[in-house]
Amino acid sequence: MTDGKRADGRLPLQLRDIAFEVGFQPQPHGSVLISWGETRVLCSATVENRVPYFMQGKGSGWITAEYDMLPGSGNRRVRRDRGSLIKGRTQEIQRLVGRSLRQCVNLERLGEKQITIDCDVLVADGGTRVASVTGGAVALRLALLRLIADGALTQDPWRCWVAGVSLGISSGVVLLDLCYEEDSSAGLDMNLVAASDGRIIEFQATAEGEPASLDTLNDMARLALKAVTEEVIPLQEEVVEG
Amino acid sequence: MTDGKRADGRLPLQLRDIAFEVGFQPQPHGSVLISWGETRVLCSATVENRVPYFMQGKGSGWITAEYDMLPGSGNRRVRRDRGSLIKGRTQEIQRLVGRSLRQCVNLERLGEKQITIDCDVLVADGGTRVASVTGGAVALRLALLRLIADGALTQDPWRCWVAGVSLGISSGVVLLDLCYEEDSSAGLDMNLVAASDGRIIEFQATAEGEPASLDTLNDMARLALKAVTEEVIPLQEEVVEG
Amino acid sequence: MTDGKRADGRLPLQLRDIAFEVGFQPQPHGSVLISWGETRVLCSATVENRVPYFMQGKGSGWITAEYDMLPGSGNRRVRRDRGSLIKGRTQEIQRLVGRSLRQCVNLERLGEKQITIDCDVLVADGGTRVASVTGGAVALRLALLRLIADGALTQDPWRCWVAGVSLGISSGVVLLDLCYEEDSSAGLDMNLVAASDGRIIEFQATAEGEPASLDTLNDMARLALKAVTEEVIPLQEEVVEG
Amino acid sequence: MTDGKRADGRLPLQLRDIAFEVGFQPQPHGSVLISWGETRVLCSATVENRVPYFMQGKGSGWITAEYDMLPGSGNRRVRRDRGSLIKGRTQEIQRLVGRSLRQCVNLERLGEKQITIDCDVLVADGGTRVASVTGGAVALRLALLRLIADGALTQDPWRCWVAGVSLGISSGVVLLDLCYEEDSSAGLDMNLVAASDGRIIEFQATAEGEPASLDTLNDMARLALKAVTEEVIPLQEEVVEG
């Protein structure tokens, strides 16, 4: 990287290619396979006419997410979370995805429905949590459009698109959209999720290696925000609205 | 079906289209996405240089399988087996897949290695257990070829191809390769797994609805065996050996 | 076995002695201790006035089974399935028993009742799954007769007796009703469950060792069917009907 | 009970009949089916040449117990402890049985062996915990005699017989050896486990209903101790030593 080039030839602030295969699963209300570089996450949105107990009787809906990795998705086999504890990382990610996607929708307009967003990582090459948010938002939008088309919703509860990117510092250089190899060696990890109007929904910076100053974090956040709003969200809009 | 045609236009003894996408997951030793009609199962084979405790010190290898359905794979959301019991159907299927695939390989020649075949159903439209056996055998073959290419195996432990088909009786008619809708209404279900030389590895017939005579079962088994050896196994050979 | 005799002196197609001790447990609606050679399985049938959620509101009943082995039943201590996964083999067997016994009864005539058949293996010496089906059917019949006697059922929902036998191929010889030692060394295992009219309810053939041709399987199935209908089912009838 | 007679005709301080069927399970080192009135508990003793981690390297053995009730043992079906918490009552009883039976044996003389006593209640009609202690001691003695006969033990580690009885106060009357119906209505429950020399190993008195004075407890304990040493332990000795 002495010449500023990354392992896969990208520039430091260049995103990998992002593509969406809509309707990969025919049964759920919304389904999309998002490919983000080598990373591939199958996202589905299933609608049920009930809400969890803590939302009952409020006339409002709920959106929740589950995340998992297939055993063959990574560079060593990932054990299934069967009959035992859910991995802490899994819980952390699915809570992040759920919180992020609840920002897409006016839950009161949704009415007493629960939408579950399932994000299953088929191939993991870094950035699975932001790919899950980004693909999950598309699955969610597709499910809502189907509810509207079916007459199950009379007004559109959609508020805004939500997407995310990851970035990090590796050997002193800020890199946007880390692949797995870069992520493993980064001293500082950041994930930023934002809405289409540029407001921040989730911002997580974690120093397993080297902490950074607040100024550095702020500069990085600005780069991330620009990538989300100018590059990622337009792709979401395009795939759904054509 | 009054005219002998099925919902999707097939004849009673006609298989759906079967296709293989090799290398869908880049990391495992072997990986294939099998499409069998609408059903899609992602199969991977991961090799580890250890065997389970009951095989230790025997100089022999082991092959095991895990099976699961993604939440969005079916016509209602499938709950994940987290922190709770594994569903009985899941266990039954993954044991069938493991036993079947152990017939493909001379375990002594494999040496003290364990190969885990993961079969994850992305889309379920009937026949997921035989699609798992059939795709799993391809993933297993690919993994062995890679071990041979890498020099980790000096002789090929492969014995034979193994594949399966399902069939059933619906309204008195024998139907080969049931889709989900046909499977739900069938009174008798059969799964047959065979080797390329025509010998039977697994034969399971179950009457949830109407039991059948032994002669009927025998006739059906003959049809299934012919489909496995003349139609399915040649496709496996073709995808691996070109 | 060079002289055609087996370890315990039986001929290849000879069943072990089968005996029933009715009412071993005084509390359940039906209870029987079946002794099948050395194997002993305690079977009980408990009736509840509710059905599982997937059967509610259909006006129909349900029959389910649970199977387990006592720690001291085998030649090494069997660990209890406590606070952990149920063993796959256990699940496979209890599903087989449940499916088989549902064929004994017209579930609509049963009405909204659930009958649970518990099969607990006190001593295991081969053939525990077919002993469970055979003893479970007796416990089920006893429970129904008690419901009729108590006036809780006004018409008899009984359809037919159901029983099973196991068989296998060991050193090229077909052996009926394998004891544990024979079962461990058999290359091919078969379990057949049939109704009193000779129709097949479950037929499972599994080759852990050597696969067999379809003709061989067919010949074996005929022997098994004859043993079930001419030897085992008459014993069930005798114990209940006197 | 106005005439001092109990439901089954016994006098207040009369024990039910106790019988032992030795060798009910052929495989474990020791096995006995104890019948205590209607209550029947299958007890087995399995020897392993290892000790739990907290006993390793001390040159001493260990004795532990597990207790469970079969689903059909009681007057309503007992759910299995699968994939969930072990019931608190079960844990309480198996700890009591283990502690009691460790008093039978000089653990240092046993050497680095673990003996597991499994007590499975086939029929429950009160007093299952003391029947488990009493039958478990017989299974344990049988296992030790077999180890001695096999030459696996060169000196006998046996210290003394241990047995128990239950008693309670019902409608102001002290009753020895309560059956289920009496136990349910008793205001105070007592279980006493003693050694053949009359020393107390476990003494538990519990008032779910009406507490009692210390003098009353003391009187009851004397009755219980007499029953254990003069009636129950002689039966244990007789069944083993003939």
Add this chain to the structure above:
Amino acid sequence: MTDGKRADGRLPLQLRDIAFEVGFQPQPHGSVLISWGETRVLCSATVENRVPYFMQGKGSGWITAEYDMLPGSGNRRVRRDRGSLIKGRTQEIQRLVGRSLRQCVNLERLGEKQITIDCDVLVADGGTRVASVTGGAVALRLALLRLIADGALTQDPWRCWVAGVSLGISSGVVLLDLCYEEDSSAGLDMNLVAASDGRIIEFQATAEGEPASLDTLNDMARLALKAVTEEVIPLQEEVVEG
């Protein structure tokens, strides 16, 4: 101890200092931190307007208890009971605490309410189960007084104070109120729980080491009873009633 003094200078029948810090947790209906020597147990009582299923529709309330040890409470880190079995000792203790505290209250007068007593050991230095009973009774009394003050109870369901002490025999000497070090070396352990009128609610004597005669147990019980009624219960009364 040759001079009759114990490690901490106490006489054999001398209790450690007992103190109560009321209201340690502001939210539960009742809360107290009991310090008993070095042992510290945080007890809370939470009231819910529902009863467990086995008490429903009886117009009566229920009291239950949970017990746990914090990881840093003992001389080696205590593992949390997460996603796994609850330790048997934990279950045994929380059942003892629940049974004991149900004696404090007339459950019919309580009405259809459940009170959960949580006893969490912050520091363990012996006697945590009797400290839990003693502190739990204070938390329970505080909760009831608050329900009365709030008008949620119109008559006081309180019956009597309940408290406990432990004692043991170490090197032939009876010691009251064992600290951890003494408890570890004691051959016989006793816990006695009694009501203010001197009646016995729970009496448990366990010989892990040396059994004792009934006369010895009786003498010990008298000492324990005197300590409970003359020393411990007056402290409970004082802290609540001032």
Add this chain to the structure above:
Amino acid sequence: MTDGKRADGRLPLQLRDIAFEVGFQPQPHGSVLISWGETRVLCSATVENRVPYFMQGKGSGWITAEYDMLPGSGNRRVRRDRGSLIKGRTQEIQRLVGRSLRQCVNLERLGEKQITIDCDVLVADGGTRVASVTGGAVALRLALLRLIADGALTQDPWRCWVAGVSLGISSGVVLLDLCYEEDSSAGLDMNLVAASDGRIIEFQATAEGEPASLDTLNDMARLALKAVTEEVIPLQEEVVEG
């Protein structure tokens, strides 16, 4: 809050009182009870001479954290995570605490030791995760000082103090150090963990309600950083170094 005052009379950017009670638990290597306003978290640090499997053979140590809430800590009873899944929020917090505290220490200098930081919330009134980080760092420092005093460490692996604060936006006003009531109604939640030199270790901003602009987040982060470095960390230093 129209006059800029908060429920408890604090100014918007005013911290609550923070106090440390060192040595609350006598047994662990380090122990402290941190009181942060009404919130009280008991933190302990336990040292073991082993590392988790993924760190073995690297000559380096490890620091991990566990977090839990006592049942009576909050305004409704918190259920224990027994025999079931660990709550997602719990996992998220304990991972945050562990990552934060690993920054305090040079793990290579620590050598092959694992230090477990247990953070148990006795009273929850907002800010429990930053109180856990802040108190956990003190417990960790105490444990290291004890290892040095005992000669178990020959050089001090300490790198820097680490602490955190929470803040949020409620009704458009930025509030530092939210109590529970404020936290429940805040539209945006932020937690910042920093080292004594002002570098950021964890920065998490989450909009359950109203997202905020990047400029707002940046301003808030500056306030939080100032509070951590100028107010919280000096208190940590004072309590340990006196």
